[in-house]
Amino acid sequence: MDSIFLTDHEQAYVSEARDFYAREARPHVLAMDREDKYPLDLLKQMGARRYLGVRFPEEYGGGGLDVMHEALINEETGAQAYPLACLRSVPHYCAHVIYYYGAEEQKRKWLPGINRVDLVTAECVTEPTGGSDAARMKTRAVRDGDHYVLEGTKRFQASGALADLFLVFAVTDPDVHPSKGISAFIVEKGDPNLIAMREFDTMGWRGLAIVSELIFDQVRVPAGNRIGEENQGFQYLMDTLNTERILVGSGLLGTARTCFEIAVRYSMEREAFHRPLKNFEAISFKTAEMETRLEAARLLRTKAARMLDLGRNVTKHAAMVKVFCAENAFWVANEALQIMGGIGYTTQADVERHFRDLRGGMVAAGTNEIMRLVTQREIYEEFSNAG
Numbered sequence: 001m002d003s004i005f006l007t008d009h010e011q012a013y014v015s016e017a018r019d020f021y022a023r024e025a026r027p028h029v030l031a032m033d034r035e036d037k038y039p040l041d042l043l044k045q046m047g048a049r050r051y052l053g054v055r056f057p058e059e060y061g062g063g064g065l066d067v068m069h070e071a072l073i074n075e076e077t078g079a080q081a082y083p084l085a086c087l088r089s090v091p092h093y094c095a096h097v098i099y100y101y102g103a104e105e106q107k108r109k110w111l112p113g114i115n116r117v118d119l120v121t122a123e124c125v126t127e128p129t130g131g132s133d134a135a136r137m138k139t140r141a142v143r144d145g146d147h148y149v150l151e152g153t154k155r156f157q158a159s160g161a162l163a164d165l166f167l168v169f170a171v172t173d174p175d176v177h178p179s180k181g182i183s184a185f186i187v188e189k190g191d192p193n194l195i196a197m198r199e200f201d202t203m204g205w206r207g208l209a210i211v212s213e214l215i216f217d218q219v220r221v222p223a224g225n226r227i228g229e230e231n232q233g234f235q236y237l238m239d240t241l242n243t244e245r246i247l248v249g250s251g252l253l254g255t256a257r258t259c260f261e262i263a264v265r266y267s268m269e270r271e272a273f274h275r276p277l278k279n280f281e282a283i284s285f286k287t288a289e290m291e292t293r294l295e296a297a298r299l300l301r302t303k304a305a306r307m308l309d310l311g312r313n314v315t316k317h318a319a320m321v322k323v324f325c326a327e328n329a330f331w332v333a334n335e336a337l338q339i340m341g342g343i344g345y346t347t348q349a350d351v352e353r354h355f356r357d358l359r360g361g362m363v364a365a366g367t368n369e370i371m372r373l374v375t376q377r378e379i380y381e382e383f384s385n386a387g
């Protein structure tokens, strides 16, 4: 690969990851989709290569690199299957809160295990009564001596059915605005009052051990498992979401790139009316538009990741990355499927699987509507502040 926007190290890093995934990933991602099988062995291999927690220091089991590298690895992971990129990055969100807001003792206790995949983690935000309006969550955490008692139900947690650690956001002060009364906790598995239900069968994103309900029925959590200050959890969540949106956008971009590559090759080989499909402008113009949209998404993602690495405010850019990558990735997959005709609609073609996965990208980790809500809010704030 050759990119004027990536350093030599970043390009070499991407090449190595491509080689690794080309060798190892395929049987695992097919089993995820077809057998709904959680790819723990592959995740552990990725952990051993430090492909999880890429941006965190090596002393905590991370890769010692930055968000740009983290985004690049998510793109390469997504190129195999978006759900695998999801499982690669969920632990990152949990690690993010612990690393930036946790005590040193908490970092040493949990981060190496999370980054090496000795500990499987789930991020618990969404509830049956709502995901977009996260501030209105209902799960309560009530202090009881040196413990908190958690009561409530979460929904949709990837890895939720088999996690060792749950990053849980819960209301600790119901008498203030919700955004000022939420705290973050690490809940360790083992309490019989923590019940995981798996009743959902999803269109895509299969093999993630997603829960339909994660029930906290008077679950006792040591006060020492609260991360950071009491009632500051919502700010931690908002901060984490910025990185999450850039990583999710990168993963979706990788999946769409694969669809594009498959479709271009197919259009060169497949013939109709005595000529290759690519000779019809109705087909080749699709590939032109696909590449244009992918390149634009890649540049927006790269800018946002670089801004985050420079410590800039990325709230607007992260939301723009998420919605732009999600919509265009799905558009690209749809066009790829069209170029392939009937075979594209069958399970013989990977595009069918990617198409289903990419549809979920417009809902999970913040819907397209919510990303636009965030973007316009930031725009008007910028203009108001400028006077």
Ligand SMILES: Cc1cc2nc3c(=O)[nH]c(=O)nc-3n(C[C@H](O)[C@H](O)[C@H](O)COP(=O)(O)OP(=O)(O)OC[C@H]3O[C@@H](n4cnc5c(N)ncnc54)[C@H](O)[C@@H]3O)c2cc1C
Binding pocket: 090, 123, 124, 125, 126, 129, 130, 131, 132, 133, 155, 156, 157, 158, 202, 205, 210, 360, 363, 364, 365, 366, 367, 368, 369, 370, 373
């Ligand atoms: C495959 C998958 C994996 C997931 N993984 C996780 C996970 O690991 N952890 C976790 O906590 N959650 C997870 N989620 C949940 C996900 O983040 C939520 O589904 C998402 O945020 C939307 O919330 P909701 O489903 O409650 O929809 P709702 O919030 O009920 O929204 C329904 C519709 O209304 C629209 N809407 C809502 N409010 C507004 C508004 N103000 N303006 C305009 N439109 C609006 C939404 O955009 C959407 O179209 C996952 C979901 C999926 C599908």
